[in-house]
Amino acid sequence: MEYQWDFSVVARHLPLLLEGLAQTLRLSLAAIAGGLAIGLVLALMRLSGRRWLAWPAIAVIEFFRATPPLVHLFWVFYALPILIGVNLSPFAAAMLALSVQSGAFFAEVYRAGIVSVERGQWEGARAIGMRPAQVMRRVVLPLALRRMVPPFVERAFELVKTTALAATLAYGELLYQAMVAVSRSYRPLEIYSAVAVIFFLVLFGASLVMRRIEDRLRRVER
Amino acid sequence: MTEAPLLRTEALVKRFGDLTVLDGIDLAVQPGERIAILGSSGSGKSTLLRCLNFMELPTAGRVHFHGAPVGTAGSRGEVRYRERDLADLRRRIGMVFQQFNLFPHMTALENVMEGPRTVLGQPRAAAEAAARAELARVGLADRGDAYPARLSGGQQQRVAIARALAMQPEVLLFDEPTSSLDPELVGEVLRVIRALAEEGRTMLLVTHELGFAYHFATRVLFLHDGRILEDGPPERILKTPREERLQQFLARFTEFGF
Numbered sequence A: 001m002e003y004q005w006d007f008s009v010v011a012r013h014l015p016l017l018l019e020g021l022a023q024t025l026r027l028s029l030a031a032i033a034g035g036l037a038i039g040l041v042l043a044l045m046r047l048s049g050r051r052w053l054a055w056p057a058i059a060v061i062e063f064f065r066a067t068p069p070l071v072h073l074f075w076v077f078y079a080l081p082i083l084i085g086v087n088l089s090p091f092a093a094a095m096l097a098l099s100v101q102s103g104a105f106f107a108e109v110y111r112a113g114i115v116s117v118e119r120g121q122w123e124g125a126r127a128i129g130m131r132p133a134q135v136m137r138r139v140v141l142p143l144a145l146r147r148m149v150p151p152f153v154e155r156a157f158e159l160v161k162t163t164a165l166a167a168t169l170a171y172g173e174l175l176y177q178a179m180v181a182v183s184r185s186y187r188p189l190e191i192y193s194a195v196a197v198i199f200f201l202v203l204f205g206a207s208l209v210m211r212r213i214e215d216r217l218r219r220v221e222r
Numbered sequence B: 001m002t003e004a005p006l007l008r009t010e011a012l013v014k015r016f017g018d019l020t021v022l023d024g025i026d027l028a029v030q031p032g033e034r035i036a037i038l039g040s041s042g043s044g045k046s047t048l049l050r051c052l053n054f055m056e057l058p059t060a061g062r063v064h065f066h067g068a069p070v071g072t073a074g075s076r077g078e079v080r081y082r083e084r085d086l087a088d089l090r091r092r093i094g095m096v097f098q099q100f101n102l103f104p105h106m107t108a109l110e111n112v113m114e115g116p117r118t119v120l121g122q123p124r125a126a127a128e129a130a131a132r133a134e135l136a137r138v139g140l141a142d143r144g145d146a147y148p149a150r151l152s153g154g155q156q157q158r159v160a161i162a163r164a165l166a167m168q169p170e171v172l173l174f175d176e177p178t179s180s181l182d183p184e185l186v187g188e189v190l191r192v193i194r195a196l197a198e199e200g201r202t203m204l205l206v207t208h209e210l211g212f213a214y215h216f217a218t219r220v221l222f223l224h225d226g227r228i229l230e231d232g233p234p235e236r237i238l239k240t241p242r243e244e245r246l247q248q249f250l251a252r253f254t255e256f257g258f
């Protein structure tokens, strides 16, 4: 039997899918921002040279790297409210879980970038009287960030894909809306193919843009 | 009585693990003195300079700046240093490195402005005017917008000197400032250093340029195994060395007739 493709269902459900995409992007951007902030704090704690700061950071980083993101999502959505007595919206739960989870990975990217900055840069900065925080803010982080762009982008893409897990919390992102569309149309093949294509177009497009930005950053110093 | 020394070390010791790199250095630097420091590789020259501006913390002994000891002594004779005090001290002691250590993400002008802006909190316009003047002093008035990677080694080192000068330091420390330069670029850097000498600045210079040391310095030190083996006017140290180690060291430079 020959399968009869019918891509008109995709066209019919496109507004729904685009609404899902918008939610996917919203969750992604929020979690990336949260993850970058949490990652920076974790990395600085880990590199502080003070045990009481470094060890908790290492614990968080290792824990979240060694456990599945779906477990984080469920834990924050179903378990955390029992502890804090506040129910979280699916968006808040997903955003929180994914921020911390990606923060653990971002922390390692920051750390690799920071330690890759040559000793001479620290010395040049310290020699004109900069305090450690100034050295970090004015010299080390700006240099480290430039080198961190490729691994950051990699992690951010990973995160965008991971947001699909939020469908399990009934958060209306792309995959969730696709499931809705399938339940109405009984056309999983077309709809899920469309989802794959949408993810691909968004991330591939973003990777082209990021490559340009990387080139520009690199050109400045050369 | 003479003027109080600007910098003075007292039984300065620096160890890295089991390795004793500085083995009891007593040195007083008077204002206006220009001290050339000689010694073979590994004798502790860089470490001595780096202890003077606390890029390295001394293992034992004390450094005095303007007569006041740096750091606070604890009950068992150990000395505690606060990073913030050391940072404040470092901005008054300029340092120029063998590898320049310019900030690659900043233009030459931004490199020179960085200390006055970030450390001294000067307004942009004032810092920029002063930075342009420092770049002009080292002969790079027209290269302010260039990134370090676009500059020759000699130009980079001159920017690094301008960056140190922009902090109006009371002492300048030079650690082999021409050692990583191609021979034809050495002269332009030495000329800048000589001009600073003519202004009467207090300077310590680690160098292997014996001819320059002879004309530049008011005083020459010879370091060997972390100790000062000879200390005196350039004429005496370089022309009539007493210590056998120094004689051997100098002989290596004259081996081929120079």
Ligand SMILES: Nc1ncnc2c1ncn2[C@@H]1O[C@H](COP(=O)(O)OP(=O)(O)O)[C@@H](O)[C@H]1O
Pocket: B016, B019, B021, B039, B040, B041, B042, B043, B044, B045, B046, B047, B048
């Ligand atoms: N941070 C450090 N850790 C361990 N050993 C060091 C360090 N810095 C310098 N040394 C050692 O101290 C000795 C003296 O070094 P240095 O002061 O750089 O000598 P110089 O400048 O006279 O060549 C060398 O043996 C060097 O390997």
Ligand SMILES: [Mg+2]
Pocket: B045, B046, B047, B175, B176
């Ligand atoms: Mg050295």
